[in-house]
Amino acid sequence: MSTFNGLPAHVLFVHVIVVLVPLTAGLLILCAVWPAARARLxxxxxxxxxxVTALMPITVDAGEWFQHRLGDPPVVDEHARLGHQMVYFVAPLLITAALLVFLHLRQGRGRPLGRTVVAVIAVLVLAAGGAAAWQTYRVGDSGAHAVWNGVIDH
Structure with a gap:
């Protein structure tokens, strides 16, 4: 999908990503460090x-279409480079979510994991969540600079 109601689809998808990636990271971190939250969230x-993992390639594809439509301005190259890296930041969110499900199901069956394993999972979730939120900021910031520094004419 290249446009939606006349707007570049990338612009719409990006706003979804900018909200959902940090929200997902925050919820996973909460689930990792607070067992009561894990039970509910x-x-x-x-x-x-x-x-977010499914939306990432769609957002990148829409961004590539938009970039080519703009004539490949150099300042957008940095945004595109960072955007292509996002998959390496959202995939760990999915992996750590699976680890948390494993932890949750084990505890629900009365077979809790040892404290060390729980701590390692929590550290992995914190690292994945923090990295994904930071990369989302970096990609968004580079895209905003491209727009607000006059690269993209309206």
Whole structure:
């Protein structure tokens, strides 16, 4: 999909990503460090991690279409480079969500994992969530600079 109602689809998808990636990261971190939150929020967090992972290639494809439509301005190259890297930041969200589901199901069956394993999972979730949120900021910031510094004419 290249446009939606006359707007570049990338612009619309990006706003979804900018909201959902940090939200997903935050929910996963909450689930990792607070067992009561995990009991209530694990499934919405897993659904969000699947959604952001599925939306990432769609957003990148729409961005490539938009970039070519603009004539490949050099300042957009940095944004595109960072955007292509996002898959390496959302995939760990999905992986750590799966680890949290494993932890949740084990505890629900009365077979909790050891503290060390739980701590390692929590550290992995914190690292994946923090990295995904930071990369989302970097990609968004480079795109905003491209727009607001006059590269994209309206």
């Amino acid at each position: 694990i499934w919405p967090a897993v659904v969000l991690s699947v959604v």
